[in-house]
Amino acid sequence: MTIKDKTIYMDNSATTPVRKEVVEEMLPYMTENFGNPSSIYEIGKISKHAIDKARAKVANALGAKENEIYFTSGGTESDNWALKGTAFANRNKGKHIITSSIEHHAVLHTCAWLERQGFEVTYLPVDKYGMVSPEEVKKAIRDDTILISIMLANNEIGTIQPVEEIGKIAKENRIYFHTDAVQAIGHVPINVKKMNIDLLSLSGHKFEGPKGCGALYIRKGTKIDTFLHGGAQERKQRAGTENVPSIVGLGKAIELATAEIEESNKTLLELRGHLIKGLLKIPKTHLNGHPTQRLANNVNVTFEYIEGESLLLLLNANGIFASTGSACNSSSLEPSHVLTACGVPHEIVHGSLRLSLGRMNSKKDVDRVLEVLPEIVQKLRNMSPLTTKEYRTI
Structure with a gap:
């Protein structure tokens, strides 16, 4: 099956297509330059050189040193x-450890596991826009705080x-600071030194790179244990x-x-603005996340009186692919922990929709979504027993 024109x-926050230029760069290392980079003979050295070259590109993108970049299998491992x-x-x-209540589950579930190992974790609240207060971070610091982990940009609400x-606060208190930047790469300029970041996670498939490959930036001098043991x-x-x-x-x-x-x-900002303006014309529709301090490609709204899964199925039937939140949690019936933390009422939290734009999208795409979506929302509202009389059609 292929995606039709x-x-x-x-749903670019879930994953992105691999760019043609990226595929072309990768192909030789699947065929003639197939050597194991740990081998000392020529084709091994070619692979080793390719890795070193890629490491330099990642370091340059983050304002880091090459020896501070470590390749992993993706954001979750990082x-x-x-x-x-x-x-x-x-x-x-x-x-x-200090983190926030709206982190990706790769962080939240790891923190929960660490709690079972005897560590203590403070989960900071967020305001209605999903923003963490630096003052709250400062208040949560204790004498035994060793790590602060706050994501750079939220994967659901942007x-x-x-x-x-926050990095400055961590540095002043001599505490390590980690940020999950998986959603931010390619949208937010990053300089790890200026931003006082000690550890940063990223994943290639979020910015038109391959799946199953990521990196962890570790500032030189950071005290950290090896995660995977085996070779060198x-x-x-x-x-x-x-x-x-x-x-x-x-x-x-x-x-x-x-x-x-x-x-x-x-x-993306032009497309996002056009999309948000059109969506908010639908009655009882609410924008989630910060109105301006958000990723340029992210639109997250909640429709009252409908259920998100049905919305996705009807959009899919119209050839439109979107999500209700994190792709890593799409099989769960639990309401979004992000929207819940932002104070979205329980009775409407299931009616959320995330539309994340990418390089392939155009105004024509946005117009098509705005043409189809109001009809779908109204159809679902007509079917819902929760819909009040004034929002039904005959």
Whole structure:
């Protein structure tokens, strides 16, 4: 099965298509340049050089040093390594971790696991826009706090956090600061030194790179345990034969994505504004997330009186692909923990829709969504026993 030309893909926060330039860069390392980078002969050295080149591209995109970049299998592994590795390496100093209530489950579930190992975690609340208060971070710090982990941009509602300010607070208190930047790469300019970031997670498939490949930035001097044990790959910090083609693809993708942030965001902001304006014309529709401090490609709304899963099915029938929130939690019937933390009432939280734009989207796509969606919403409201009389049609 292939995606037809007439379909509209608006779930770029879940994953993105791999760019043609990225595929072209990867192909030679699947065929003639197939050597194991740990081998000392020529084709092994070619693979090793390709990894080094990709590492330099990632470092350049983050304002980091090459020896501070470690390749992983993606954002989930990077988050696990950052939290578990830092927690256990510094447990003699303290066992307290600070995070937020709207983190990705790769962070929240890891924190829950660490609690079962004897660590203590403070889950900070957010305001109605999903924003973490730096003052709340400061208040939560204890003498035994060893790590603060706050995501750069939320994967569901797109709210961009005051990471630089939070990083400064962490630095002043000599606490390690990790940020999950999986959704932010290619949308938010990042400089780990300026933003006082000690650890940063990213994943290639969120910015038109390959799936199954990510990276963890670890500031030089950070005390962190090895996560995967085995061989001496990644300077003895992450065992396992490197996924050379994907690493090469990740390097090319982040190079392109970060170079095009300004131009890309300009286009996406125009499309986002047009989409939000049209959606809010539908009665009883609410925008979730911060109105301005949000990712340029993110639109998250809640429709009263409807259920999100039915909405997605009807959109799919019309060739429009979207989501209700995180793709990692799409099989769960639990309401969004992000929207719940933002104070969205329980009775309407299930009626959420996330439309995340990408480079392939156009105004024509947005117009089509705005043509189809009001009819779908009204159809579902007519079927719902919760819909009040004034929002039904005969």
